[in-house]
Amino acid sequence: MEWTRKDLIGIESLSRDELETIFQVASGFKRILDRSVKKVPALRGRTIVNLFLEPSTRTRLAFEMAATRLSADVISMNADASSFVKGETLKDTARNIRALNADIIVLRHSAPGAAFYLSKIIDIPVINAGDGSHEHPTQALLDGFTLLEHLKSLDGKKITILGDILFSRVARSNIFSLTKMGAEVTVAGPTTLVPSSFASMGVNVIHDLKTALTDADAVMLLRIQHERQSSTHFPSLSEYTSVFGLDKRRAEWLKPDAIIMHPGPINRGVEIDSDLADSERSVILEQVTNGIATRMAVLYLCTGGSISALETSKE
Amino acid sequence: MSTIRVIKNGRVVDPKNSRDEMADVYLKNGKIAKSLSIGELAKAEIIDAKGQVVCPGFIDVHVHLREPGQTHKETIESGSWAAAAGGFTSIVCMPNTSPAADTAGTIQYIMDTVQRAAIVHVYPTGCITKGRTGENLTSMGSLKRAGVVAITDDGDCVQNNEIMRRAMEYANMFDLPIMDHCQDTSLTEDAVMNEGEWSIRLGLKGWPAAAEDIIVARNVLLSEMTGAHVHMQHVSSAGSVDILRWAKQRKVNVTAEATPHHLALTDSCIKDYNTNFKMNPPLRTEQDRKTLIEGLKDGTIDILATDHAPHTNYEKDREFDYAPFGIIGLETCFAVSHEILCQEAGIALNDVISWITYKPAELVNIPGGTLSPGEVADITILEPESTWQVTEETIFSKSLNSPWLGKKLTGQIKQTIVSGKTVFKDGKILN
Numbered sequence: 077m078e079w080t081r082k083d084l085i086g087i088e089s090l091s092r093d094e095l096e097t098i099f100q101v102a103s104g105f106k107r108i109l110d111r112s113v114k115k116v117p118a119l120r121g122r123t124i125v126n127l128f129l130e131p132s133t134r135t136r137l138a139f140e141m142a143a144t145r146l147s148a149d150v151i152s153m154n155a156d157a158s159s160f161v162k163g164e165t166l167k168d169t170a171r172n173i174r175a176l177n178a179d180i181i182v183l184r185h186s187a188p189g190a191a192f193y194l195s196k197i198i199d200i201p202v203i204n205a206g207d208g209s210h211e212h213p214t215q216a217l218l219d220g221f222t223l224l225e226h227l228k229s230l231d232g233k234k235i236t237i238l239g240d241i242l243f244s245r246v247a248r249s250n251i252f253s254l255t256k257m258g259a260e261v262t263v264a265g266p267t268t269l270v271p272s273s274f275a276s277m278g279v280n281v282i283h284d285l286k287t288a289l290t291d292a293d294a295v296m297l298l299r300i301q302h303e304r305q306s307s308t309h310f311p312s313l314s315e316y317t318s319v320f321g322l323d324k325r326r327a328e329w330l331k332p333d334a335i336i337m338h339p340g341p342i343n344r345g346v347e348i349d350s351d352l353a354d355s356e357r358s359v360i361l362e363q364v365t366n367g368i369a370t371r372m373a374v375l376y377l378c379t380g381g382s383i384s385a386l387e388t389s390k391e
Numbered sequence: 392m393s394t395i396r397v398i399k400n401g402r403v404v405d406p407k408n409s410r411d412e413m414a415d416v417y418l419k420n421g422k423i424a425k426s427l428s429i430g431e432l433a434k435a436e437i438i439d440a441k442g443q444v445v446c447p448g449f450i451d452v453h454v455h456l457r458e459p460g461q462t463h464k465e466t467i468e469s470g471s472w473a474a475a476a477g478g479f480t481s482i483v484c485m486p487n488t489s490p491a492a493d494t495a496g497t498i499q500y501i502m503d504t505v506q507r508a509a510i511v512h513v514y515p516t517g518c519i520t521k522g523r524t525g526e527n528l529t530s531m532g533s534l535k536r537a538g539v540v541a542i543t544d545d546g547d548c549v550q551n552n553e554i555m556r557r558a559m560e561y562a563n564m565f566d567l568p569i570m571d572h573c574q575d576t577s578l579t580e581d582a583v584m585n586e587g588e589w590s591i592r593l594g595l596k597g598w599p600a601a602a603e604d605i606i607v608a609r610n611v612l613l614s615e616m617t618g619a620h621v622h623m624q625h626v627s628s629a630g631s632v633d634i635l636r637w638a639k640q641r642k643v644n645v646t647a648e649a650t651p652h653h654l655a656l657t658d659s660c661i662k663d664y665n666t667n668f669k670m671n672p673p674l675r676t677e678q679d680r681k682t683l684i685e686g687l688k689d690g691t692i693d694i695l696a697t698d699h700a701p702h703t704n705y706e707k708d709r710e711f712d713y714a715p716f717g718i719i720g721l722e723t724c725f726a727v728s729h730e731i732l733c734q735e736a737g738i739a740l741n742d743v744i745s746w747i748t749y750k751p752a753e754l755v756n757i758p759g760g761t762l763s764p765g766e767v768a769d770i771t772i773l774e775p776e777s778t779w780q781v782t783e784e785t786i787f788s789k790s791l792n793s794p795w796l797g798k799k800l801t802g803q804i805k806q807t808i809v810s811g812k813t814v815f816k817d818g819k820i821l822n
Contacts, residue, residue, distance in 0.1 A: 088592075165709055187710035188594035189664030208712070210594030248594060276588040 079377040083195040083202045086211035087252035095220065095256060097383065101373035102221055102366070104386055109145065109369060118376055118386075119148035122179040126152040127169070128205070129160055130186045134340050134364065135205050135214070139182050142371035151178075166190060167197055174198045180379060183207070201378040209243045214374055215339050216249035218367040219296065220257060222359055225366075226335050227293055231258035236288050238263075238320065239298030239347050241270045242309075246339045247298060251277050264288035265320055268309040285320055289329040296337040297322060297347050313346050323349035327357065335359045394811055395419050395431050401440030401772065405447060406745035407761040416445055418768040421811035425764035440772050443805055444740070447748040447760050448480025448511075448769030451721065452570075453545070453624060453648060453696035456482075456513070459500060460489025465701040465789045467501065468508035470721075472787035473699065475815040477721040478804040480769035481512040481752070481759050486523070487546040493518035493529045498537035510814045510822060511807075512769070514540045514757055519558045519569060525549045528558055535565045540755040543570035545624060546671070548606055550576060552613070559619035568620040568646075568755060573606035573631070574672065583712055585658040585673040593661060595711060598673050600628035607631040611638040614645050622754065623647040625698050627672040629682035636691045646754055648696040649683045651720060651727040656680075656794065666707045666714035667794040670700070684736050687746065694754060695746040697724045701790035719788045722781070723795050729775055729802035740775060768811040777803035787820060 077093050087095075108116055124143045128136050136152060143150040160169065166185070173181060181198070183191050184205040191204035191211075206212040220230070227233050235254055241247045241263045254261045255278050262280040263270050275281050282288040289295060300316060310316050327336065336348070336358045344350040353360060376386070396418040403414045417424040419431070427435060451474065457465040465473075467484075474482045484501070486492030492501060498515050505513040517534035521527045523544045531542055542562055548571060549555045555571075562569050579598045584590050586597025607623055611634060614621040626632065626647045638645050652670065657677050660668040668674060686692040700717025707714050724747070732738040752760030759769045779785065781795045807815035814821055 167709065185710070187712040189711045192664055193710055208594050209596075242591075245594060248592075271591065273588050273591040277592060 078383065082378060084213050084374050084378055085192045085195055085202065085204050087213045087216050087249045087256070088211065090256070092256045095253060098217055098370065098373050098377065099221055099224060101377060101383060101386060102217070102370040105145070105372040106366070106369035115145055115147060117147045118381055119143065119146040119379060122379060123149045123151065123177065124180045124182060124375065125173050125178040126150065126182045126205070127173065128152065128184040129155040130184050130206070132184050132205070134367070135184065138364070138367040139205060139371055141368050142375055145368065146372055146375055148375070166194065170194050170198050174200060180375065203374060203378060206245050208245065209248070210245050211249045212245040213249050214367070214371050215246050216253040217370040217374065218363055219250055219337060219339070220253050221366045221370050222337065222363050223294055226359065229258070230254060233259045233293040234262070234291060235259045235294045235296065236262045236264055236292045237296045237298065238288065238322070239265050239269070240300050241265055241274060241298065243269070243301050244298050250296060251279055255279065262288050262292070266310050266316070285326065286329055289326065292330050292334055294335045294337060295322065295330060298339065299341060299343055300347055317346055321347060321349065322352060324352055327352060337363060339363070394421070395427065395435040396438060396811065397427070397432070397435045398438045398440050398445050398770065398772065401443050401445035403445045403762065404741055404744055405762040406741045407447070407749035408763060410762070411741055416762060416770065418770070418808070418811045421768050423762050423764050423766045423768050438772070438806070442774065444773050444775060446744050446771055446773070447762055448771045448807065448809065449478045449725065449747040450481045450751040450757070450760055451479050451697050451699070451724070451747070452483040452541070452694065452751045452755055454482040454484050454699045454721065455487065455701065455717070456484040457701060458488060458504060459497070463789070464703055466508070467504045467513060469787065469789045470699070470701070471509035471511045471513060472820050473719065473721040474511045475807045475809070475820060476785070476787045476804065477724050478771035478773060478807050479511060479721055480771065480807060480809045481514065481757060483514045483516060483540060483755060485543065485545045486516050486518045491518050491523045492516070493521050493523070495530070495533040495537035498534060498539055502538050510820070511809050512759070514538070514755065516541045516543050516570065518542065519544045519549055520554065523547045525551060525554060528554070528561060531562055531565055531567060535567055539567065540757055541568045541570050541622070543572070543624070545570060545572045548572045548574040548576065552609060555609070556613050556617060559613055559617040559621065563617060563619040568622050570622045570624050571606065571610055572624050573603045573610065575602045575605045578602035578605070583669060583673070584661055585675045587658060587676055589658045589661060593664070595661070600630050600675060600679065603628050603672055604630035604634060607634050611635070611643055611645055615641065615643045618644060620644045620646070625650050625653065625672055625696065626683065626686070626692060627653045627675050627679065629679045632682050632686040632691055635686070636689070639691060646693040647691070648694045649687060649692045650696060650698045651724050651731070652718060652794070654680060654683055655727050655731045660794070664711040665794070666709070666711055667718055667792055667796070669711060669714055669716055670698070670718055671716035684732065687732070688738060693746070694751045695724070695728055696751065697721055699788070701788050702792050703790050704792070707792045717792070719786070719790055719793050721788065722786050723793060723800060725773065725804060726779070726800035726802035727795065730800060733775070734801065768808060770808040771804060772806040773802065773804050775802050777801070779803045785818065
């Protein structure tokens, strides 16, 4: 199918067909990344502004890398260096960036709904690189892409998301994406971080680690986000690790060929045992690599790139 | 100046006097008259209210006029225009101004401005605690002498139970009701909407209903202990209604209000992060909404109040987390209440009018609210079945932060009369 969206705000509004289109385009770009000349001229002459109003390393680098591979010009802007500290509103900042002739804005912001709000104000594509605890669609896309590479199809597959679900935009975007792709999704972790209301999003809510992991095809660990929690959500990191930390012994509860994922940055020894993070079941670094191809796909599609043109150029 | 007017041919709805009949209403020298002499009738100005409802002018005990200190949002003058356009002839303004209305001097400033600029009756409230910080009681005796009709820290809630207890005991000595904004702030840190399915989905920080219920329960218990009249502002949750029902069975001296927006809207409205659905307390669930309507029906909730809270476009037009809480409500109060309570819930028009006339008047001991002879001639003339569109032209507040802007509503105010003088007629302020 052809892509008709200008923005990528969240996974919630996407159809399964649209998700599959992104995966298809991403897999085309991934082949390019394996070549010696890792660059295509698709976005030559376009300028992408990475407006990152909340700290990020991996996502910003991946967007910069994706834009570079597409031959776009990239400017990255961080909160501490922007007019934000002088009190300029998001609306004014964005309109100024638009007036500077940017072609696309990639926004990371601490307020849920910020990317949607921005997309209503300006007419150029807005890509959500994380809006508070709401969505992080490109993370879910790279996760879905990675899962598909290993599991072929997600229909009927059991996938467990473990950890700080309440504050996690990665969890929300993955819940939308994985359920649309046909997977059976379980969210697990302490009751304070995994409230039962998540059941309304069509997932199982489980607080017993063994039940949550048994027979899972994949487990997605989430970082315990110290910066988003008040201290009341669990007593201590060591208590968390003793009840919900994933180690080699507990990983045995998974299916034998199950994969272990993590969006990073990992807290070694907290949510995941250090050895396990580096083990062959871990696909954490594959996720990072796939983050470039999937983001190339998103940038390409939202700027009007056609799928058929891509197929031709590959030949 | 002697002015004699007759409102003819209207359906007179006066719930306090159990009247609902076709009748004429006589106005003489700013008061309601029982009858007029033949000579007076001959020179009277006739107002034809054919096909219209003639009722006591509306009364709202919960309005933010933002003056002094935040006059870019609203002034006493503009707020009084909004009131008149909504059929309100008396409004009670909240003390969360800048500076807070916690001294007789500030109350005097408000009273002077009202005298000079307002086109409806405006009654001030004073703070419970100095600077609304929840720590030291205000000089309530002086506030009372300066003219306040109640005390409240609205927008903030006194967290310390000992201070609230003493405030109740002390205010009771002056017959001042305590209006409380019920919110346990330890449960609502950084919260911006109701905690539930929608906060989970939207990733917004949730605000559990229990944060309100806990304080409602606290206030009930302290009111029972002290005997003071405590009024719960903008009750939004089903739990609060249950607690209040229990309190009223025990004859505790508590009252409560509900806002039209909590009766009409739910947290699902926030799905597009529209900040005109961001208010405090937050919009709750459909179950809460229905329970509030039941609470009004059985008398657990005593009155309607708007919590008219103006904010400019530039303040509201931003990320949901950063936008201020509150919406305006004076202009749309009757229509929204009529649609939800009369048309949807099947409640009689007379009951709805009672919740915005004599009941709030009695609650804060102010004149008006009835068409009894000798009473001040504050009258609202309306057409319950007329449909109108909410536009910038129909909003007289300085701010436009209404979730109904652009929407069509049924129930239209045609004329508002304050002390015998028409201040609003057919969409225009007469000044």
